[in-house]
Amino acid sequence: MNKLLNLSTWLIISFLFIGMTSCSTTDDATKTLNFDVKVTMPAGFKADVFYANQTVNISKGTAVVYSAVTDASGIAHFENVIPDVYDISTSCEISGDDYVNMVEGDVENANVLITGSLLQQTVITEDAITIPAQMSIKQSLLISKIYYAGCKDNNTKNYMADQYIEFFNNSDEDLYIDGLYFALTETESTAAFPASANQDYVYVKQVFQFPGSGQQYKIAAGGTVLVTNSAIDHTLVATNSVNLTNASFEAKDPKKNNNTATPALNLIYTAYSTIPSMNMLAGGDATVVLFKTKEDVSKWETVYKPGATSGLLYMKIPTKTIIDGLECLKNKATTGPDVNSKRLYNYIDAGYQYISAVSGYTGEVVARVKDKDANNRTYLKDSNNSTNDFAVSTTVKPGQFPSK
Numbered sequence: 434m435n436k437l438l439n440l441s442t443w444l445i446i447s448f449l450f451i452g453m454t455s456c457s458t459t460d461d462a463t464k465t466l467n468f469d470v471k472v473t474m475p476a477g478f479k480a481d482v483f484y485a486n487q488t489v490n491i492s493k494g495t496a497v498v499y500s501a502v503t504d505a506s507g508i509a510h511f512e513n514v515i516p517d518v519y520d521i522s523t524s525c526e527i528s529g530d531d532y533v534n535m536v537e538g539d540v541e542n543a544n545v546l547i548t549g550s551l552l553q554q555t556v557i558t559e560d561a562i563t564i565p566a567q568m569s570i571k572q573s574l575l576i577s578k579i580y581y582a583g584c585k586d587n588n589t590k591n592y593m594a595d596q597y598i599e600f601f602n603n604s605d606e607d608l609y610i611d612g613l614y615f616a617l618t619e620t621e622s623t624a625a626f627p628a629s630a631n632q633d634y635v636y637v638k639q640v641f642q643f644p645g646s647g648q649q650y651k652i653a654a655g656g657t658v659l660v661t662n663s664a665i666d667h668t669l670v671a672t673n674s675v676n677l678t679n680a681s682f683e684a685k686d687p688k689k690n691n692n693t694a695t696p697a698l699n700l701i702y703t704a705y706s707t708i709p710s711m712n713m714l715a716g717g718d719a720t721v722v723l724f725k726t727k728e729d730v731s732k733w734e735t736v737y738k739p740g741a742t743s744g745l746l747y748m749k750i751p752t753k754t755i756i757d758g759l760e761c762l763k764n765k766a767t768t769g770p771d772v773n774s775k776r777l778y779n780y781i782d783a784g785y786q787y788i789s790a791v792s793g794y795t796g797e798v799v800a801r802v803k804d805k806d807a808n809n810r811t812y813l814k815d816s817n818n819s820t821n822d823f824a825v826s827t828t829v830k831p832g833q834f835p836s837k
Contacts, residue, residue: 465513475567509523524821529542529544550818575813580799598661598711602652602656619704640700643698664678665690760776763791801814802837
C-alpha cells in the first residue's frame, strides 16, 4: 500500500514538473519583440529627405499582421511582434513637383514610386532592421490580371485553353499600345536566373508584341486589353470558364482553336520551336513583364541556363526597358512559394502572388485590386508590390476587379 502510494505520489510530482517545464518553454517561445525598421531613401535624394509618415507592413504570405508608420527620420517602431519569418514591405507615391524638389540635380517632373521590401526575413531578436528603398517612375499601363491556372471542363478533365493576360490603362488619358511588348519569364523548376543574381536583365522564354503602326490600337482611360491563346466562348465546354470571344488579341497557334476575327499578336521570340502560343504553366511559376523599346528585340542575346550548353535558350530583357511586372510563384505542397525563385528585381515587383492550388485547374485568377472609383471609372492599386496590389479569386472575370 505504501509502495503504491509512493509510486502514485512520484507520478503526480513528475507530471506537475513536466507541465511546469512545458509552460515555461511555451512562454519563452511566444515572447514578443519590440524593434525598429528604418527605410533609407534611394540614391540621388537629398540628405535631409527622409521616408517619413509612411506605412510599413509586416506580413505572413498575403496577410498583413503588423503595421507601423515611420517617424520624421524614416523609422517605424514595432511592438509586441511574435518571433517568426515575415515579409516586410512599404511603398509610397511622390508627385512630380515634390520629386523635383527632393533630389539632387535636374530630373524629369514625373510621379514616382518609392518601394522597399525584405522577403522571408527571420525576426527573432530586437535588432533594428534596415530596408533600402528603390525608385521607379509611376506607369500608366499596368498588368491587371493573369489567368494561368486553367479549370476543369464539363467532363472534369483538366482544361487550360482559356488562359489569358489582361492590361489596364490606369491614367486619365487614352493610350496606344502599338508596338509594346510583353514576355513570360523562364520557368525552370529551380529558378535559372533569380533576381538576386540578375539585377540588369530578366530572362524570358517568350516575347510577344502588340501589332500596330503607332496609333492603331487605343486603350481608353480606365480601359483594358485582353490577350489569350483562344478567343472563343470557353463556357460551352467548361461551365466555370470564361467567354473570351471579345478578346483584343490572340496568340495564334494552328494546333489550337483560334478566332479568325481576333487580331494576332506578333510572336517575336519563343524558346520552344513547336509552341507559338503563350506557354503558361497551370500551377506556376507564371511571371510576366511589360516592356517598351525602339531596338530590334529579335536580335537581343539569348543564353542557356547557367552550366548548360544545350536545351532552352532564354532571351535577356534589360530591366531598364520594363514598364510593369507581375511575379507569380508556384505554390509548393510542403513549403509554399519559394521567394528565392523570384525572377523580378524589387523595383519591378517588390512582392509576389500565387494561387492556392499546387497543380492548377482551379479557375483561380490573379487580379489587381481597386484603389478607388472616381470620375465615373475605376483606378487600380499600384505600389509595385503584387502582394499588396493583387488578390486571387475564382469569380472575377475579365474587366472586373476585386476590392481587397
